Amino acid sequence: MSPRERTAPERSGQRGATARGKRRPPSQADVAALAGVSSQTVSRVANGSSNVEAETRERVLSAMRILGYQRNSAARALTLGRFHALGVVTFDLSAHGNARTLAAVSRAAQLAGYSVNVVCAEEPTGNAVQQAVRQLTDQAVDGLIVIEAQVLERPGLDVSSGVPIVVADGDPERRYPAVDTDQAAGATAATQYLLGLGHRTVWHVGGPQDSYAARRRAAAWHVALKDAGAPVPPLRSGDWTAESGYRVGRELATREDVTAVFAANDHMALGVMLALREAGRAVPEDVSVVGFDDVPESAYYAPPLSTVRQDFEEVGRQCVALLLDQIDKAGSDARAAGLITVSPQLVTRASSAPPGPAR
Amino acid sequence: MSPRERTAPERSGQRGATARGKRRPPSQADVAALAGVSSQTVSRVANGSSNVEAETRERVLSAMRILGYQRNSAARALTLGRFHALGVVTFDLSAHGNARTLAAVSRAAQLAGYSVNVVCAEEPTGNAVQQAVRQLTDQAVDGLIVIEAQVLERPGLDVSSGVPIVVADGDPERRYPAVDTDQAAGATAATQYLLGLGHRTVWHVGGPQDSYAARRRAAAWHVALKDAGAPVPPLRSGDWTAESGYRVGRELATREDVTAVFAANDHMALGVMLALREAGRAVPEDVSVVGFDDVPESAYYAPPLSTVRQDFEEVGRQCVALLLDQIDKAGSDARAAGLITVSPQLVTRASSAPPGPAR
DNA sequence: TCCGCCGGGCCTGGGGCCAAG
DNA sequence: TCTTGGCCCCAGGCCCGGCGG
Structure with a gap:
C-alpha cells in the first residue's frame, strides 16, 4: 500500500519491452542491456557503425528489432548541434x-x-x-x-x-x-512576343505591388515597351486571383484599343479572358492574352493560354x-x-x- | 599536457558571451551568469515562470534580451518528451x-x-x-x-x-x-442536381481508382442513379489532371446521348469542357458539366463551373x-x-x- | 510555523574522447 | 591494431531542500 510497494513491481514491469501502463520508447540503454553490450556500442551500430564486430553488430541489430528501437532525434540533435x-x-x-x-x-x-x-x-x-x-x-x-x-x-x-x-x-x-525565376526575362519575352505578333502595344495586369516578383515583371514589361518604341499604357494591378483579373478585365474590355494583354499570372489571365468574352471580345481574335506560371490547367483553359513557364x-x-x-x-x-x-x-x-x- | 590542463583554458575562453571563433548560441547558464541567478531561475522565467520575484524576473529577461537567448528546443524536447x-x-x-x-x-x-x-x-x-x-x-x-x-x-x-x-x-x-469531406453527400448532391434539371442520366469522370475519395464519389454517383431509376453509364476514370479529363472528354463528346457529366474534380471538368467545345458541343446548351472541389478559379472558367465546394x-x-x-x-x-x-x-x-x- | 523564492543535484538519450583489453 | 567500455558533456527541467521573512 505504501508507495514503495507499488514502485518495485512497476519498475520491473517497465523494464521489459512488454511494459504496460506508461510506455517509454526504448532507449540505447535498453537495447544495450538486451544485447549484452554497452550503450556506446549501440550508438556505433546506430550510426556509421565503424569498427563493430559483425557478430556484435548482429546481436545489437536484432535487439533493436525486438524492442522496436528508434533513436531519439532530440537527444541526437542536442549533442550534434544539428x-x-x-x-x-x-x-x-x-x-x-x-x-x-x-x-x-x-x-x-x-x-x-x-x-x-x-x-x-x-x-x-x-x-x-x-x-x-x-x-x-x-x-x-x-x-x-x-x-x-x-x-x-x-x-x-x-x-x-x-x-x-x-x-x-x-x-x-x-x-x-x-x-x-528570372522574372525580367520572362516578362520581357512575353511582351516582345506580343509586340512581335504585330500588336501596337501590350497592356499589363500586374500582381500586388508589395510583391517583388510582381514589381519586376511590371518593370520589365515597361522597359520592353519603351525599347520597342511602343506606347506604355497605364499599369493595372490585381492580387493574383482570377477574381481580380476579371475585375481589371472588365475595365480593359471597354477600350477598343486593347488588343494584347500580359497578365502577371495565369489565374488573373483566366479572369481577364472571361471578362473579355463576356464583353463580346473574342480571344485571341480581338484580344491576345498571355499569362505567367504555366499552371498545369492553363493548357486547358478556353482558349488554351499562352504563358511563361516557371521551373x-x-x-x-x-x-x-x-x-x-x-x-x-x-x-x-x-x-x-x-x-x-x-x-x-x-x-x-x-x-x-x-x-x-x-x- | 594532460587533458585537464588543456580543458581549463578552453573552458574559460568559451565562457564569455563575446567569445570569438566558434559562436555558440547563449545557454541558460550564460543568461544565469549575466543575471546573477541560477540557471534554474532562468528556466522558471523561460517557462510558465511561477514563483519568481518581479525584480528577479526583470533582470533575467533583460539578460535574455542582451544575449539574444533562445531556448534550445532539442534539449527541451529531450526532457519533456514532447x-x-x-x-x-x-x-x-x-x-x-x-x-x-x-x-x-x-x-x-x-x-x-x-x-x-x-x-x-x-x-x-x-x-x-x-x-x-x-x-x-x-x-x-x-x-x-x-x-x-x-x-x-x-x-x-x-x-x-x-x-x-x-x-x-x-x-x-x-x-x-x-x-x-463527406464525399458521398457531395457526389450525391451533384448527381441528383443534374437529374433534377431533367437529364436522363449522368456520366461520371472518376478520379484514379486507387484514391479512396475517388472511389467513394463514384460509388455515390452510382447509387444516386440507381435510386432515381436512371441508367448507369460506364465509369470513365482520369487521374485528377485536366489532361486526363480532356482525354475522357473527347470520348464522351462523340456520344450524342451524353448530356450531363459529373467530374470528380474541377481540373478534370475543365479538360472535359475543352474537349466538348472542340467537338462542337456547347456547355451547358448541349452538355452540362459539374465538378468537385471548387478551386478558386472555377468560377472564372468558360463557362463558370458548377461544382461541389470542399471545406x-x-x-x-x-x-x-x-x-x-x-x-x-x-x-x-x-x-x-x-x-x-x-x-x-x-x-x-x-x-x-x-x-x-x-x- | 508557514509560505514564497531560489539553488543544488540528478535525470533525459546519445555521441565523442580516450583508455583498456 | 581492432574492438569495446567508462566518463563526461550537450541544454534544460523537475524534485527537493534551504533560506529568509
Missing part, C-alpha cells in the same frame, strides 16, 4: 507557385536527409512573420527558406536568428542569398542546395548574398495571335 | 486539395503552438511511404497526419511508429481516426484537433478510430442547365 531540419516560411499555400516551390523544397531536402518544417504566416505583417520565424528557429531548424520575400521588406523586421537564410523570391535589399522544381532544388551549402560552411562569414536565377520559358498556345483586321 | 511538432505525409502538393489541407493544418497547428513537419512522398509505393513515415518519426513529431490515405492501404505497410496518427482522407480500413480549412482544423486530442491523452488506448465528416456544398454556376430541346 537538427537536420529546414524551416520554410510562406504565406499563401493556395498560391500555386508557393505550393509547388514548397513541394520541390521538400523533395530536395528529403534527398539530403533533411526534413522540412513549414510555417504558413497568415498575413504578411511584420509581426506575423516575426512570430513565424521565431517559432521556427525556436523549433529546431538548421536553416530557413523564405518563400515570397516581400515580407522581409517590412522595416524593423529582425530575422537575424543566427541561422542561415535563403530567399526563394529574390531579395530586394540583397541581404540574403536568393534563388529566383519551380529547379527553384526549390537550388534553394535547398544553397542553404545546405551555407549550413555546412557555417561560421565562415562568406555569406555572399548571391542570386541564382532560373530561366523561365515562353509557351505559346491558342490565346495569342496577330491582331485582327477589324482594328 | 516535440511540439506534427508530421504531415502527403504526395502531390501540386494537387489543390492537398495544398489547401496542408495550409489549414499548418495554421491550426501554429495556433496550438505546434510546428508542422512535411514530407512529400514522391510516389505512393509502400516503400516511399514507409520511408517518409520513418523519416518523420525519426525526426521529431508527436503525431502524424496522413493526407491522401490510399497509401495506407498498401499491404505490409507498417506505420505503427508509436505516435498517434490521423488520416485526412477517410481510412478505408478504419484503422485510424479520420477526418474527411479544406475545416478538414485541416479538425485533423489537428483530433490529433492533439490523441496526443494529450496518450497511453489511454481509447483510440476510437472515429470518422469526422465535413459537409461539402453544391455551388451552381453557368456550366449546368436543363437539357436542350435539340435532343
Whole structure:
C-alpha cells in the first residue's frame, strides 16, 4: 500500500519491452542491456557503425528489432548541434507557385536527409512573420527558406536568428542569398512576343505591388515597351486571383484599343479572358492574352493560354542546395548574398495571335 | 599536457558571451551568469515562470534580451518528451486539395503552438511511404497526419511508429481516426442536381481508382442513379489532371446521348469542357458539366463551373484537433478510430442547365 | 510555523574522447 | 591494431531542500 510497494513491481514491469501502463520508447540503454553490450556500442551500430564486430553488430541489430528501437532525434540533435531540419516560411499555400516551390523544397531536402518544417504566416505583417520565424528557429531548424520575400521588406523586421537564410523570391535589399525565376526575362519575352505578333502595344495586369516578383515583371514589361518604341499604357494591378483579373478585365474590355494583354499570372489571365468574352471580345481574335506560371490547367483553359513557364522544381532544388551549402560552411562569414536565377520559358498556345483586321 | 590542463583554458575562453571563433548560441547558464541567478531561475522565467520575484524576473529577461537567448528546443524536447511538432505525409502538393489541407493544418497547428513537419512522398509505393513515415518519426513529431490515405492501404505497410496518427482522407480500413469531406453527400448532391434539371442520366469522370475519395464519389454517383431509376453509364476514370479529363472528354463528346457529366474534380471538368467545345458541343446548351472541389478559379472558367465546394480549412482544423486530442491523452488506448465528416456544398454556376430541346 | 523564492543535484538519450583489453 | 567500455558533456527541467521573512 505504501508507495514503495507499488514502485518495485512497476519498475520491473517497465523494464521489459512488454511494459504496460506508461510506455517509454526504448532507449540505447535498453537495447544495450538486451544485447549484452554497452550503450556506446549501440550508438556505433546506430550510426556509421565503424569498427563493430559483425557478430556484435548482429546481436545489437536484432535487439533493436525486438524492442522496436528508434533513436531519439532530440537527444541526437542536442549533442550534434544539428537538427537536420529546414524551416520554410510562406504565406499563401493556395498560391500555386508557393505550393509547388514548397513541394520541390521538400523533395530536395528529403534527398539530403533533411526534413522540412513549414510555417504558413497568415498575413504578411511584420509581426506575423516575426512570430513565424521565431517559432521556427525556436523549433529546431538548421536553416530557413523564405518563400515570397516581400515580407522581409517590412522595416524593423529582425530575422537575424543566427541561422542561415535563403530567399526563394529574390531579395530586394540583397541581404540574403536568393534563388529566383528570372522574372525580367520572362516578362520581357512575353511582351516582345506580343509586340512581335504585330500588336501596337501590350497592356499589363500586374500582381500586388508589395510583391517583388510582381514589381519586376511590371518593370520589365515597361522597359520592353519603351525599347520597342511602343506606347506604355497605364499599369493595372490585381492580387493574383482570377477574381481580380476579371475585375481589371472588365475595365480593359471597354477600350477598343486593347488588343494584347500580359497578365502577371495565369489565374488573373483566366479572369481577364472571361471578362473579355463576356464583353463580346473574342480571344485571341480581338484580344491576345498571355499569362505567367504555366499552371498545369492553363493548357486547358478556353482558349488554351499562352504563358511563361516557371521551373519551380529547379527553384526549390537550388534553394535547398544553397542553404545546405551555407549550413555546412557555417561560421565562415562568406555569406555572399548571391542570386541564382532560373530561366523561365515562353509557351505559346491558342490565346495569342496577330491582331485582327477589324482594328 | 594532460587533458585537464588543456580543458581549463578552453573552458574559460568559451565562457564569455563575446567569445570569438566558434559562436555558440547563449545557454541558460550564460543568461544565469549575466543575471546573477541560477540557471534554474532562468528556466522558471523561460517557462510558465511561477514563483519568481518581479525584480528577479526583470533582470533575467533583460539578460535574455542582451544575449539574444533562445531556448534550445532539442534539449527541451529531450526532457519533456514532447516535440511540439506534427508530421504531415502527403504526395502531390501540386494537387489543390492537398495544398489547401496542408495550409489549414499548418495554421491550426501554429495556433496550438505546434510546428508542422512535411514530407512529400514522391510516389505512393509502400516503400516511399514507409520511408517518409520513418523519416518523420525519426525526426521529431508527436503525431502524424496522413493526407491522401490510399497509401495506407498498401499491404505490409507498417506505420505503427508509436505516435498517434490521423488520416485526412477517410481510412478505408478504419484503422485510424479520420477526418474527411463527406464525399458521398457531395457526389450525391451533384448527381441528383443534374437529374433534377431533367437529364436522363449522368456520366461520371472518376478520379484514379486507387484514391479512396475517388472511389467513394463514384460509388455515390452510382447509387444516386440507381435510386432515381436512371441508367448507369460506364465509369470513365482520369487521374485528377485536366489532361486526363480532356482525354475522357473527347470520348464522351462523340456520344450524342451524353448530356450531363459529373467530374470528380474541377481540373478534370475543365479538360472535359475543352474537349466538348472542340467537338462542337456547347456547355451547358448541349452538355452540362459539374465538378468537385471548387478551386478558386472555377468560377472564372468558360463557362463558370458548377461544382461541389470542399471545406479544406475545416478538414485541416479538425485533423489537428483530433490529433492533439490523441496526443494529450496518450497511453489511454481509447483510440476510437472515429470518422469526422465535413459537409461539402453544391455551388451552381453557368456550366449546368436543363437539357436542350435539340435532343 | 508557514509560505514564497531560489539553488543544488540528478535525470533525459546519445555521441565523442580516450583508455583498456 | 581492432574492438569495446567508462566518463563526461550537450541544454534544460523537475524534485527537493534551504533560506529568509
